Amino acid sequence: MYIILIKSSICLQCNRPFKMDIKNLHRxxxxxxxxxxxxxxxxxxxxHCKEVMRRxxxxxxxxxxxxxxxxxxxxGNEYECPKCEQNNITAILDKQKWGKILELDVKCPFTNRGCLWTGELGAQGAHLDSSNGDCEYLRTVCVNGCGxxxxxxxVEEHLELLCPYxxxxxxxxxxxxxxEVITGQHKSECPQLPVDCPNSCGERDIKKNYLQQHFAECPKVVVECDFQCAGCTNQVERGLLLEHLKEDAQTHLSLVxxxxxxEIEKKNEEIAQLVEKQEINLKRLRELHTHQLKNKDRTIQELKDQSEKHFKDYKKLIEDRLEKITNNFMARLKDLESNSKKLDDVPVQQGTNLLLTSILHSKSTREIWKGTYNxxxxxxxxxxxxTGSTKHILVEADILKNLKHENIVQLYDLFVTEETVCMILELVPNGNLQNYVKTHPLLLHQHVLICKQVALGLDYxxxxxxxxxxxxATNVLVGENVTCKLNDFGSAVMLDDYEQTVSTQGFRAPIKWCAPETFVKQHQSLKSDVWSYGMLIWEVITGKEPFSDSxxxxxxxxxxxGLLMSRPENCPETFxxxxxxxxxxxxxxxxxxxxVADLLDHVRDPHKYTLVE
Incomplete structure (x- = not known):
């Protein structure tokens, strides 16, 4: 099924707008x-329109x-058929008929202006190409944007000599x-434009950006007298300043x-006030020092008592926290050991409630089987x-037994015998998500739906x-009706109110999916899974692993x-x-x-019928 996307265009003959198929090769x-x-x-x-059909x-x-x-x-009417008026129709491109239409002979649209070209409809686009076509009468708009x-x-003469742009x-x-900028706005702002001195000092061809430097030396600039600080209020041109200083030298001497x-009288008053203030401060310091000496022993004892009290309170708080963390850990360990002991006497028997039918994967420490259970x-x-490596499978079972969600693989049972540990999990028939998106062509809204299901499971x-x-993507399984379920909890960690981060030392992390704090701070938090989820979205859209070329x-x-992947082709900006x-x-x-799940709803609805190629 082809979903037709259209956009507005302008006819090159009459300049009127019409609608054009942007997916057509002969646009x-x-x-x-x-x-x-x-x-x-x-x-x-x-x-419907009684014209020769376009596509x-x-x-x-x-x-x-x-x-x-x-x-x-x-x-707007959900693809209503023009003849039988049925909604939500399915329309398929008839490529054979479209090919025959492209073989019909047509004339150049500019025949009335003298073009003698005739040929197949499919070749008319090359004839009318504004850059490589051979039609001499095709009018094009200036590429500089002058209109x-x-x-x-x-075109050549206009671009070289006439275009204002x-x-x-x-x-x-x-x-x-x-x-037009160089001769207009830029001319009035050009820093290198030569100008004459506005003070009419005779200096010419001064570059505009050196004009302020010229003003600092221009003899026609009016400046204040050097003895202004002493009270002289005369203002003269810089060229006449020396003459003014000579003529009024006696007046300047009396002012200074x-x-x-x-100034001397003012300084004497300030010194007298400062001495008086220092005497008052010394008297206050002497009284204060005497009072502090009297209370020295009592102050030291109070500080000592307060320090001991704070130390005892802090020590009790630390002991309470350690005791609570220890109790929680021992309770989880005891629960795990009790489950293992309870199942020690339950053998894996062929032909009873558990039957192993075919092996799917095998390595030195673990085997993956397909079978039946009840x-x-x-x-x-x-x-x-x-092998002595059963810790991960027991931890995975301990975590999965408390998780019940439609987007998480379900644990049915756990059998422990003298030789093996068997964890029985829900069968998800369509394999992992990475292989599924590579082998199944999906619409964009289906990609969004997959990502939302994973987000709901991670939110839980x-x-x-x-x-x-x-x-x-390899740790997400796909079931019937594209139902996605999180899998592989062998490295999962349960946190508590006191433990908000987990160290990554000794953890074999999938490097290209890890958040930066994994490498910079050597720890991970709940928000580290959010980073990895962003990489999973990129996998779903592209069908490729992140940083596959690195x-x-x-x-x-x-x-x-922060130099991450760019936006994939055909991926909306909102996604x-x-x-x-x-x-x-x-x-x-x-x-x-x-x-994230709420944002995905806004991405999905506008692109419900978009085909991602």
Whole structure:
């Protein structure tokens, strides 16, 4: 099924707007009127507009052919058929008929102006190409944006000599810009423009940016007398300042003498006030020191008592916290041990409630089997006790037994024998998400739906204070009706009110999906899963792994510096904005999974019918 996207365009003949199919390979030949040499047969005529069909679409409801634009006109009515008026129709491009229409012979749209070209409709676009076409009568708009419409033989002269928007160089400062800017606004602002001194001192051709420097030396500038501080109020031109100083030298001497006398009298008063103030301060300090000596022993004892009390209170608080953390840890360990002991006597018996049918994966420490449990198809993770590596499978089972959500793989049971540990999990038939998006063509709204399901599962985990730590497409399974479920909790960690971060030392992390704090601060938090989720969205859209062209060391540098992947082709900006929100460097600024799920609803609805190629 093809969803037709249209946009407005302008006819090159009459300058009137019409609608054009942006997915058509022959976009330059789509005009609202074609001049055929021979009248087209009725089989090429649209059943709605009675014109030769543009991209003929065959409708499933009544089997008639219509232009893609005629079907698109009813977009507001949910693709209503122009003939039988049925809603939500399915229309398929009839490529064979479209090919025959492109083979019909037409004339050049500019025949009335003297162009003698004739040829197939499919070749008309090349003939009318504004850059490489051979039509001499095609009028094009100036590429500089001045709005002038030109014929092909006029373009070169216009761009070189006549266009007011052509690039020219200022003869004074060598700045390049549009011709109208250089001769207009730039001319009045050019710092290298030569001007005459505005004071008429005779200096000419001064560069505008040196004008202030010239004013500092210009003899025509009016300046104040050097003895202004003494009381002289005369203002004279700089060139006459020396003559003024000579003529009024006696007056200046008397002004300076009076000024010095006033300053000396003022300083004497200030010194007398300062001495008086210092005597008062010394008296107060002497009284204060005497009082402090009397109370020295009592003050020291009070400070000592307060310090001891604070130390005891802080010590009790630390002991209470350690006791609570220890009790929580011992309770979880005891619960895990009790489950293991309770199941020690339950053997894995062929032909009873558990049956192993086929092995799916095997390595030295673990086997993955497909089988049945209580007449239900299941997946069995089998770990041999002799390897001494059963810690991860027991931790995974301990976490999964408390998680019940439609987007998380369900744990059915756990069997522990003398030789093996078997964890029985829900069977999700369509494999992991990475392989699914590579092998199944999906619409954009289906990609959004997949990402929302994963976000809902992760939101449930964070409500339980559970960190997954390996969020990637290979650890998400796809079931019936594209139902997504989180899998592989072997590295998951349960947090509590006192433990908000987890150290990454010794943790084999999927480097290209990890948040920057994994490498910079050597720890992870709940917001680290949000970063990895942004990488998962990129995987779903592109079908590729992040940083697929980079080594792990180079990927770490890019993650630390924020040089991440650009927006994928055909990915809406609103969808890419969600990824950027997940990839913020500071964990506290990243959104919650509840907020991400709400944002995905806004991405999904406007693009419900968009085909992602």
């Amino acid at each position: 330059d030949i789509l005009r609202h009127r074609w001049d055929f040499i021979d009248p087209p047969q009725n089989e090429y005529i649209c059943g 003929p679409m065959l409708t499933e409801c009544c089997g008639n052919h219509f232009c893609a634009s005629c079907i698109e006109k009813s977009y 002038e419409k030109l014929e092909k033989n006029e 052509r690039l020219v160089t200022c003869p004074h400062c060598n700045e390049k810009d549009k011709q 003498t009076r000024l010095f006398a006033e 007449d239900k198809e299941v997946i069995i993770k089998k770990e041999h006790l002799s 985990l964070q409500q339980k204070l559970c960190m997954h730590r390996k969020i990637r 080594t792990n060391d180079f990927a770490i540098q890019r993650i630390k510096t 890419y904005d969600i990824m950027l929100g997940c990839w913020k460097q500071e964990p506290v600024t990243r959104p919650t999974f509840e907020a």
